[in-house]
Amino acid sequence: MDFEYSPRVRELQARLLKFFDEHIYPNEKVYENEVAQNRRNGDAFIPTGIIEELKVKARAAGLWNLFLPHSPRAPEGLSNLEYAPLCEIMGRVPWAPEVFNCAAPDTGNMETIERYGTEAHKDKWLAPLLKGEIRSAFLMTEPAVASSDATNIECSIRREGDEYVINGRKWWSSGANDPRCKLYIVMGKTNPEAGKHQQQSMILVPADAKGVTVMRHLPVFGYDDAPHGHAEVDLKDVRVPASNILLGEGRGFEIAQGRLGPGRIHHCMRSIGVAERAIELMCKRLSSRVAFGKPVSAQSVWHERIADARCMIDQARLLVLRAAYMMDTVGNKVAKQEIALIKVVVPNMTLQVLDWAIQAHGAGGVSNDFPLAKLWAGQRTLRLADGPDEVHRNAIAKLELARHVPRPGAEVEMPVTRGS
Incomplete structure (x- = not known):
């Protein structure tokens, strides 16, 4: 195993470190003050202006979507080994990954849609995610069951004609508080009678679908992690087109x-x-x-x-x-x-x-x-x-x-x- 960084990675490292010195570290207090001001004004989950400003600079510097490997839609993407030292740098400041469009859960959701979505899914959801125009959330964990065993998931995804009807309660849905969050990837059960690992499916749910309610934000040791946050989300008779299912039933x-x-x-x-x-x-x-x-x-x-x-x-x-x-x-x-x-x-x-x-x-x-x-x-x-x-x-x-x-x-x- 050869872990020596390639010339391309070393060059990206240097650019990223310079970007941190010039734009990230000097703006840590700016970011915190902006979030604090939004909190005092009654809504901590308003996106910050400083991150939006820095996104433009990061994209101009060629430091954008580095996480997504081998993708025709993200030619700048790297392998996992190449991305590791860059992701490490981004981790030094909690909000920095978003500046480079490399923040969770969007990264995982983009990889999911890229790998398992249809071209229509990619055009509608992946394209704006890759541009940093919208954000997304991943709804898997549930408050009523021990989600350390995902076979316990109770959220129902039931087929009715050309639609699926979704009912369930999710929590620790990171990013669902953000008004830019436009898409949920939801894991639930389409067939409770199937084999243990064939009961679950994943489906794309627009955040503004009727029946979706963000119940509350969930602080971590007292931190609200605004404007990103973590949410409890209720899904009641939420209807989405059957074409929103990823790969097909039982593939969750x-x-x-x-x-x-x-x-x-x-x-x-x-x-x-x-x-x-x-x-x-x-x-x-x-x-x-x-x-x-x-x-x-x-x-x-x-x-x-x-x-x-x-x-x-x-x-x-x-x-x-x-x-x-x-x-x-x-x-x-x-x-x-x-x-x-x-x-x-x-x-x-x-x-x-x-x-x-x-x-x-x-x-x-x-x-x-x-x-x-x-x-x-x-x-x-x-x-x-x-x-x-x-x-x-x-x-x-x-x-x-x-x-x-x-x-x-x-x-x-x-x-x-x-x-x-």
């Missing part, structure tokens, strides 16, 4: 396998960037503060923590690069163990580095004067989002056992799960 798990693999690795790539931001802030803070007559950075306990943080970040990055390489060369299904490994390792590593960085900042670390507390809250959700640690550890263990004690006909599926 198949689509989820294809969608969640890239989604998981993108989360992990961004998390490496969060850890890098944390160690940078930690080192700067420790070097700028004096306690007991000498810089805090001179205390041996901090030497231990800084060294451990660097070891952990670099180890995790190598695991992510290996998973990306495997996905590019042998496909998501064969790379299922590598994907599960990083989904467990990377969020836990990043949380530990963030915890040390918070400790280094003292009381300031848990305040909003620094980005660490909010970054920690976001990272903690990743031990649940796209599958809790326990489910991924279970899959890893089964794959390891099968390698050493093979059972005829046994196959471990990559978990299809988004939360609990």
Whole structure:
């Protein structure tokens, strides 16, 4: 495995880092102040002007849609291995990926429509998503069931003539609060009597369809994550054309396998960037503060923590690069163990580095004067989002056992799960 970055990737890295220095870091407070002002005015979920301004600059700089590989509709797209170091940079500031049209859940939804949608679906939904004109949400997790097992999903998708009728309640539907969100990809059951993994389907639902109600936004450790946010959504007798079904009835798990693999690795790539931001802030803070007559950075306990943080970040990055390489060369299904490994390792590593960085900042670390507390809250959700640690550890263990004690006909599926 050769993880050396190509000249093209190195050039994009340099451009992206320059863009961050010139446009992202200087506007972090501008963004926060704009969201805060919208919140004071009574609606935190108004899109920010600064992101819309920066989108124009990012597109002009050729830093647009880099996530979507090998697509005729996004020729600028890269492989997973090529995208990894760029996604890592974007992860250093939570709202930055949207500037480059590389934000979740739009990335996963665009890949889903590109891979499984019809040309009509692509013309109607993928084209404006690729242009950054609209946003989207993915509705899978449900409040009434343990969604760590996606076979529990109860949302009904029932065929009536030339339409499907959808009834169900979803939550943690990231982005559904945003007024630019025009499309939902909904997972539900079309045939409860079919085999365990043939009951579910995915369907495209316009956000303004009759019967769709965004019930409330769901804060994370008190953060509303506006203007993106996470929502609880009610679907009551929602009717959409039968042509909106993706691939056909009973193909929902198949689509989820294809969608969640890239989604998981993108989360992990961004998390490496969060850890890098944390160690940078930690080192700067420790070097700028004096306690007991000498810089805090001179205390041996901090030497231990800084060294451990660097070891952990670099180890995790190598695991992510290996998973990306495997996905590019042998496909998501064969790379299922590598994907599960990083989904467990990377969020836990990043949380530990963030915890040390918070400790280094003292009381300031848990305040909003620094980005660490909010970054920690976001990272903690990743031990649940796209599958809790326990489910991924279970899959890893089964794959390891099968390698050493093979059972005829046994196959471990990559978990299809988004939360609990």
